[in-house]
Amino acid sequence: MSMPGMMQPPIILLRGKFPFQRSQNLLTSSIDGTDSSQGKGQLLSNIGACLAVVDCVASTLGPRGMDKLIVSNRGEATISNDGATILKLLEIVHPAAKSLVDIARAQDAEVGDGTTSVTLLAGEMLRECKSFIEEGVNPYIVMKGYRKATQLAIEEIKKLAIPIDKSNPEQFRQHLLKCAATSMSSKLIQNDKPFFTNMAVDAVMCLNQEDLNEDYIGVKRVPGGGMQDSLLVKGVAFKKTFSYAGFEQQPKSFTDPSVLCLNVELELKAEKDNAEVRVEDVNEYQKIVDAEWDIIYNKLEAIVKTGAKVVLSKLPIGDLATQYFADRDIFCAGRVAADDMKRVTQALGGSVQSTVSDIDTTKHLGKCGKFEERQIGSERFNIFTECPASKTCTIILRGGAEQFIAEVDRSLHDAIMIVRRTIKHSTIVGGGGAIEMEVSKRLREHSRSIQGKQQLIISAFAKSLEGIPRQLCDNAGFDATDILNKLRMQHAKNDIWAGVDIENEGVGNSVELFIWEPALVKINAIASASEAACLVLSVDETIRNPQSEGQNPGPPIDRQTAQSAMRGRGGMRGGRGRGRRM
Incomplete structure (x- = not known):
């Protein structure tokens, strides 16, 4: 067993566009001049660029994966082991290598987790087919084999997937907790998994179970305190907005209040900002001023007549309105963010x-059981709870450094997305490389039943799937060859869910160890990785216009048009800014 103090992964520093000297030319080749070779040379160059990117993120995979510290040109530091985040922050300029960035983003948007896995799988597929390209095999034959293997792999995963029973709510919740815990096992918050897995599952269960829109889960960051000080508000919470004098006189707590949400400006504007008024008598000017005051007072009186005790507006609420509401025991907040206002109306109605x-x-009015303004850390929050139509919630994250809270946010987002997908699709598979090893075994068996080059290509695809358990072992410091041999032996004995047991440095049953992942994560990862590999293999030449790297002045114009344009400019010399000629 590993010591608790050794659970935290080390950190690798990345500076600039890419830290590895051996891959610098590959990743920045479009700056120095994109490789303009054709055929086999171009293919091998593109594969090498993609493998350099994969080598960067491979060490972040699994519970013992390392974190990366990425420093931008402006000195902004980001600590993360999320594949999509790392690839987004690295300024990858090679045209072919950018395809890996795209599949990582697509995986993050579609599923929310598995971004490192999809990048690693794409790299392994390209690595395995590299020898075929060097030997002169047509890339189309490799692509055809990969597409066939992808189809077979997805079918096998669907056959192996374990359905989750939703009839028992408590048991179903435990299943969701296991899936969320698997997602968090490779994150910075792995030591606090019980706390954050419950938070992730509770947050998703607060949503409308029909659409499970994650936009209704608000996340607020408050530096200071510890991670255990984070809290989930089953309702809406947002930071106190800018306020004028008179705000402190307003009540800060209500029970069963009516809430009015507006997109109306309740503020007097200076006359010079809005209009030019010409008057001949001072009394006429006073009438104009009085009319403006009457307009805003009529608005305020109409609001008070609604009986609302809390007034929120997307636009400013000025000092006059603030004091007016304070005198009548009404709470108001202006300049409320659009996403916060959207969640307020979703939770409170109206x-x-x-x-x-x-x-x-x-x-038009919303209702909630309780409203209060509460101090959380160094910030004050407006909190609505006990909402009758609550289909939203707010997570308030606490922690030390801002970069650390940002990584906790990303980790929690991945877990929330995994819980959503598990609820929607209700099928799981064993993690820890178990499903990859089983699919690899079945693809090898299928390859022996066919002839020709496709047999070798499908077998190479099957071998590429073993890259996931191999990398898990490498990152944990295990003997990858020994562990993989044991896994092959167990799967040959029909132990379907035999996977890498990180805790005991060996092989274990992933399902019994509760290393669960939604089947959709694996299906999407294999499909996206195969598509990216086929895309790279389909490019045999890069055509670049040297003029495109400089400033593009636009299409050339003839001499007559240029002269007429200059005459037009000359004719305007007496215009704005230089006075008008008399």
């Missing part, structure tokens, strides 16, 4: 009104 002249108190 709707955002763009006018105060026709407010229906039965339809």
Whole structure:
């Protein structure tokens, strides 16, 4: 067993565009001049560039994966082991290598986790087919074999997937917790998995179970305190907005208040900002001023008549309105962010009104059980809880450094996405390389039943799947060859869920060890990786216009047009900025 103090992964520093000297030319080749060779040379160059990218993120895979510290040109530091985040921050300029960035982003958007796995799989597929390209095999034959192997692999995963029973809510929740814990096992927050897995599952269960829209899960960061000080608000919470004098006189807590959401500006504007008014008598000017005051007072009176105790607006609420509401025991907040306002209306009911002249108190006002303004760390938060129509929640994250809180946010996002996918699709597979080894075994068996070059290519695809358990072993410091031999032996004995046991440095049953992942993660990862590999293999020449690297002045114009344009400019010399000639 590893000591608790040794659980935290070491950190590798990346500076600039890419730290590895051996791959610098590959990754920045479009700056120094993209490789303009054709055929086999171009293919091998593109494969080498992709493998250099894969080597950068491979060490982040699994529970013992390392973190990367990426420093931008402006000195901004980011600590992460999320594949999509790392590839996004690295300024990869090689045209072919950018395809790996695209599949990592697609995996993150579609599933939320497995971004490192999909990049690693694509690299292993390219590594295995490199020898075929060097020997002169047509890339189309390799692509045809890979597509066939991908189809077979997805079918096998669907056959092996274990359905989750939703009839028992408590048991179903335990299954969701296991899936979330597997996602967090490779993150910075792995030592606090019980705390954050419950938070992730509770957050998803607060949503509408029909669409599970993650946009209704708000995340707020408050530096200071420890991770265990983070909290989940089953409702809406947002930071106190800018306020004017009189705000402190307003009540900060209500029970069963009515809430009015507006998109109306409640502020007096200086006359010079909005209009030019010409008057001949001072009394006429006073009438104009009085009319402006009457307009805003009529708005405020209409709001008070609705009976709302909390008034929120996307636009500013000025000092006059703030004091007016304070005198009548009404809380107000202006400049509320659009996403926060959207979640308020989702949780409390009602709707955002763009006018105060026709407010229906039965339809346009929201309700909540309790409203309060509470101090959390160095920030004050407006919190709505006990909402009758609650389909939203807010996670308030605490921690030391800002970079650390940002990584906790990313880790929690991955876990939330995994829980969502598990609820929607309700099938899981064993992690720890178990599903990859079993699919690899079955693809090898299938390859022996066919003849020709496709047999070798499908076998190479099967070998590329073993890259996941091999990298897990390498990152944990195990003997990868020994562990893989044991895994092959166990799968040959029909031990379907035999995978890498990181804790005991050996082989174990992934399902019994509760190393679970949604089947959709693996299906999407294999499909995306295969598509990216085929895309790279389909490019046999890069055509670059040297002029495109410089400033593009636009299409050339003839001499007559240029002269007429200059005459037009000359004719305007007496215009704005130089006075008008008399």
